[in-house]
Amino acid sequence: MEYLKFCFVFSCWMKFAYSVFSTDTPQAPPPIPKEKLLVLTVATEETDGFHRFIRSANYFNYTVKVLGMEETWKGGDVGRSIGGGQKVRLLKEAMEALADQEDLIILTVDSYDLIFAGGPEEILRKFQQANHKVLFAAEALIWPDKRLADKYPLVRSGKRYLNSGGIIGYAPYINRIVSQWNLHDNDDDQLFYTKIYVDPLQRQTLNMTLDHKCQIFQNLNGAVDEVLLKFGTDRVRVRNTVYDSLPVVIHGNGNTKMYLNYLGNYVPNAWNYEHGCRDCDDDVVDLSQLKEYPNVLVGVFIEQPTPFLPEFFQRLLTMDYPKDKLKLFVHNNEVYHEKHIQKFWEENRNAFNSFKVVGPEENLSQGEARNMGMDLCRKDATCNYYFSMDSDVMLTNRQTLKLLIEQNRKIIGPLVTRHGKLWSNFWGALSLDGYYARSEDYVDIVQRKRVGVWNIPYMAHVYLVKGSVLRNEMKERNYFVLEKLDPDMALCRNARELTSHREKDSPSPESFHMLRPPKGIFMYITNRHDFGRLISTANYNISHYNNDLWQIFENPADWREKYIHQNYTRIFTENYLEEPCPDVYWFPVFTEKACDELVEEMEHYGSWSGGKHEDKRIAGGYETVPTDDIHMKQIGFDKEWLHFIREFISPVTLKVFSGYYTKGYAIMNFVVKYTPERQAYLRPHHDSSTFTINIALNNKDRDFQGGGCRFHRYNCSIESPRKGWSFMHPGRLTHLHEGLPTTNGTRYIAVSFIDP
Incomplete structure (x- = not known):
């Protein structure tokens, strides 16, 4: 009895030792060398989408063989309806020479609407983990025959239905699938694969499954909300947030091609935060190297x-x-x-x-x-x-x-x-x-x-x-005319889809098989x-003589460029202004074009006041020191003029009158005309303002002689005003001034009494 106990204990110990120290325990299979992966794709012409596919494949060093190039496409309009059988036929022909290579892995994918986000090593590792001989892409939508939905095996989690845009498997097994093709080029490839997959016997015999959780294949149709970009230092991935996966193959099937274009702006290495645009200088034209x-x-x-x-x-x-x-x-x-x-x-x-x-x-x-x-x-x-x-x-x-x-x-x-x-x-x-x-x-x-x-x-x-x-x-x-679309929308839609009106809108049965998949010019x-x-054109009023003057609100940058003096900013950067009399500052503000157009606008209006004391335009109806003028309000320019004051005069005020913050408000804004025949000068007076601006609108000695301004308290005169330059001086108390006589020609000035 003791001997039997000893034998039992010894036997148990040996089993334990064998389980611990034995070298015969199951080991993970060695990784498949990337040289054993061959990518097969069908493309009958080199579209923008095809070139993008090839660039992404080259980035990861995939070995790619293109089938059907330069062959006439007879596979139907796969972008909008059933078709694509030509792809299966071309794959069947290619597999005949590869069928006996048992360790060769075939990855067959579309090319016009597909990009790689990862490399061969990753895709082979994930294929091994799937532990099947053939793996199809999956999606949540069934196409093209919904009646086959019940034939699909149920899945606890993940996408249930087959998509033929991505297939990976051992060459002999891929060959056994495509060798069953005996249909026409314009028959549907996805329906063909679906019928094989939903057959339980074939599914078991060929050891097939679907990539239910998008480990390898990400179809975007019906899944745009599932994915987002994941930025890394070297490249950008697409992440499936539902299954927390990083798919390797991104397929813009169905109506998601524009979204794939968006993803392709980043994936795999087009742009990231670290390096910015990494392919902007690829395939550029060096104009300096051209003969002409x-x-x-x-x-x-x-x-x-x-x-x-x-x-x-x-x-x-x-x-x-x-x-x-x-x-x-x-x-x-x-x-x-x-x-x-x-x-x-x-x-x-x-x-x-x-x-x-x-x-x-x-x-x-x-x-x-x-x-x-x-x-x-x-x-x-x-x-x-x-x-x-x-x-x-x-x-x-x-x-x-x-x-x-x-x-x-x-x-x-x-x-x-x-x-x-x-x-x-x-x-x-x-x-x-x-x-x-x-x-x-x-x-x-x-x-x-x-x-x-x-x-x-x-x-x-x-x-x-x-x-x-x-x-x-x-x-x-006829690129700019399409249905009820604006011309620009018609151009873009036509360029994206690149199919004729007749074919797109009402394909006839006899011509349907000749339709091509959309080329899609990027x-x-x-x-x-x-x-x-x-430029904003929405509120452009052309009822004035010089309509651009009114664009200070709608198009401020262009207004400034056209009408504000090129040296205006130097006032603040280089102190580019003068003080010809105490507290009288002289600085550039208007271009010659601004001066000319403002004068033209006033002359086009033509109702000059005549320099009379009776003036219904102002409160009280009486002007103590009248000028021959037209108010900005009369030509509907008062709001624009006040905005000009706030934008371009107020900053100068703060610079020269330190500590004074102007409201930038004025009631009296007008253009004065001095001529020997009507009104040549203005008698000494104070302005009803805290400060006044006086902008010369034409040139002394060329347009007129004489003129200028004299400040009595300082016995200081300014007799050579520069066109487009403004005087700025206090209006009350200290700066009694007069307008010196204009002896010949016509002198124009723009005046505002600011902060009355």
């Missing part, structure tokens, strides 16, 4: 009354690009602007290689006019680029055209924004009905917190298109430089 600059047709579109149009044309003229390489096409839809175009044409028609103007008498719609401009480049074999500009674009960067050409994109525009606003010339995303939606990065791009070149779904106002694109991918389209916006701004 490309030929560019510039299309200018004036479709509504637009402020600062002469300045727009001046910027066009001073653009840093050889004028002999520029042809100019102008469509003007506004009679009001004919005088501006005529003047520019007369002065500069020989500055460009050619100059064509189509006016309002042609009665063209916007879409027709824009088609005409694009057609001029399309039909001209020497036209290398088409540069479209709306008249509300102010390009302050003279290098804009060169910078756009250098980026070497099919369609690219410079970022321009409304001054001080988030309104810009692009949309970062579209709503379900095709209109504006704000993307996560829109504000950062507009404010240039993220700088780069961005693939976007919509752009307008200003963009550059390659002439070769117009003569090839975009050669057969449109880019660049904010790598400060290019300029957009």
Whole structure:
């Protein structure tokens, strides 16, 4: 008995020792070498989406074999309906030569709407962990036959339905699947794979499963809300927040291609916080290495009354690009602007290689006019680029055209924004009905917190298109006319989808099999430089003589640039002002253009007061020291003038009268006219103000003789006022003054009694 006990204990101990020290315990299989992974994809032509796919594959050093290149696509319009059987047929043909390589892993994916976010090692590791011979991508939506839903095996967690845009498996098993294909090119590939997968016997025999929790494949259709960008120091990933996974293959299936474009602006290494834009300088054009600059047709579109149009044309003229390489096409839809175009044409028609103007008498719609401009480049074999500009674009960067050409994109525009606003010339995303939606990065791009070149779904106002694109991918389209869309929206939708009206709207059964998957020309916006701004045209009133004067609220940056003296800021940076008499300060404030237009506006109004004491325009109806003048209020310019005082006079007041904070308010604001015939001078007087400004609006000795101002207390006279310069002096008590006689010509001054 004791012996038996000993044997039992000894046997148990040996089993324990064997379990601890034995080398025969199960080990994790060795990693599959990345050389054993082959990526097979189908692409019949090199679209923008295909090139993006290849770039992401090259970044991770995938081995990729492309099937079907240059072959006519007969697989149906897979972007909108069933189809894609041609992909299975091409894969079947390719697998015949690979079927006997038992250790070869085949990854077959789409290419036009797919990018890699991780490398071969990661995808092979996750495939091994799945512990199946074949792994399909999964999604939450069933397509194309909902009747097959009940045949799918139930899953406790994860996505239940198969998506054929991503398959990974051992070569012999992939071959056994695709060798069953005996259908037509325009039959549906996903339906084919689905029927095999939902067959329990085949699912078991071929050891197939789905990537239920998006470890490898992330289909975006129906799952956009599940994913977000995860920024790292070297690259950017897409994270599935539902399953806390980092998918390797990102597929923009269904109607999520625009969202994939957004993700592709970052994934895998396009942009991150650490390095910024990492591929902005890839494939650029070095203009300095070209024998001659490309030929560019510039299309200018004036479709509504637009402020600062002469300045727009001046910027066009001073653009840093050889004028002999520029042809100019102008469509003007506004009679009001004919005088501006005529003047520019007369002065500069020989500055460009050619100059064509189509006016309002042609009665063209916007879409027709824009088609005409694009057609001029399309039909001209020497036209290398088409540069479209709306008249509300102010390009302050003279290098804009060169910078756009250098980026070497099919369609690219410079970022321009409304001054001080988030309104810009692009949309970062579209709503379900095709209109504006704000993307996560829109504000950062507009404010240039993220700088780069961005693939976007919509752009307008200003963009550059390659002439070769117009003569090839975009050669057969009426691009600016589509349904009830605005011309710019029509252009962008047509470029994104690139299918004809007839095919897209009502495909006939006999032509359906010839439809191609959408090529999708990518449109880019660049904010790598400060290019300029957009003019606001919404409230442009053209009932005045010089309408731009009234734009101080709507377009303050352009108003300032046109009307404020170029040396104004030097008042604060370099103390650029003078004190010709005690407490009388003299400084630049208006440009010559501002002076001229204000005088023209007053003369156009024409109702000068005549310098009479009786004056119904003021309280009490009596002016003690009258001048021959017109009040700003009479021409409807009082609000604008007071804003000018607050914006440009008040800061000077604080500088020269330290400690005094002006309200920037004035009741009396007027332009005075001095002539020997009507009123040549003004007798000594005090102003009813805390301080007064007096701005010279024309030139002494050229426009008039005499004139000036004398301050009695200091026996100090200023007799040579400078056009656009303002006097500022106290109005009451200390500065009794008079207007010196104008002996010849006409002298104009603008006066305000501030803080009465």
